[in-house]
Amino acid sequence: MSEEWDKKLVGLANYIGSEWSKDPSTKVGCVLANDRHVPVGLGYNGFPRKIADTPERLNHRPTKYKLVVHAEVNAVLNATQSLVGTTAYNSLAPCSDCMKLMINAGIKRVVFPKPSADELERWGESFELASDMADEAGVEMVQLSTPPAPPTPMTLDHIAYRVKDRLAAVEWHVTLGYREETVFVIDFDDGSKATCSVMIPEEGPEVFISQGTPGSIVDRWVDAHGGVGAVHHTAYRVDDVGLTMAQLGMKGVKFLSDKPLTCPGLVQVFTKPDPRTGIIYEFIERESQGFCQENVKDLMISTDEEKPHEKS
Ligand SMILES: [Zn+2]
Secondary structure, three states, X not given: OHHHHHHHHHHHHHHHHHHHOOOOOOOOEEEEEOOOOOEEEEXXXXXXXXXXXXXXXXXXXXXXXXXXXXXXXXXXXXXXXXXXXXXXXXXXXXXXXXHHHHHHHOOOEEEEEOOOXXXXXXXXXXXXXXXXXXXXXXXXXXXXXXXXXXXXXXXXXXXXXEEOOHHHHHHHHHHOOOEXXXXXXXXXXXXXXXXXXXXXXXXXXXXXXXXXXXXXXXXXXXXXOOOOEEEEEEEEEOOOHHHHHHHHHHOOOOEOOOOOEXXXXXXXXXXXXXXXXXXXXXXXXXXXXXXXXXXXXXXXXXXXXXXXXXXX
């Protein structure tokens, strides 16, 4: 479990560095986390506040090296609490200067990916001194056996429609070459129901089609969206739903739940209706089926509270 967290948080550090650092050659991120794996400090390499990161300065190595503040230093300075006993998750092995600072800040573990041959050539000596200091000061150095996996691009997993006439929509999809694989019924506490068909194509994303009994949450949603049917959400398959939430959360994306929803073989999360498209986005990791009835029910109930576009 700890190794899993090590990979996740180094992945987050890697993301922060690659997204936020303006350094043209080496983008580094650092996440400081407490023993519950909650981030308490973040940093990436960059110039000090108010110091302009102009291309002239960034592209002239001697100037850049003099002006840049390393990711670990920024993370320590930005920390929201005492760092005694915390772990630093780095996207690059720490240099000896940063190690001095981390030792004195009380950081007890440093996790980083295996350096590349190129990184070893440029900073190998500094990494070695850092590692010797860590040994002497009793800081645990954890080198991951693999570099952070390059993220596999997200692919469309399924499209979910809500319609007035499910059978007609199913038939239309059969015409398009889909077959109906499963039908399931969700029972709501007020006695209303929703019936969902899972349509499988020859190849490519599945289609989910839901219809509610008159007056049900799903039926009212369809009425609020023109009365025939509409795309309710599109789902993208990702490597790690929790990491995707952290990454998109930093870009201001709002989710319907604080944590991913889990079912056996399935992890998923839903955004709030996106202000740019009006639909909900789902991010999913799955072994086989792309739905779980409990989660579908919870999603239907939660989107009723959202009431997207009801008045429009
Ligand atoms: Zn450093």
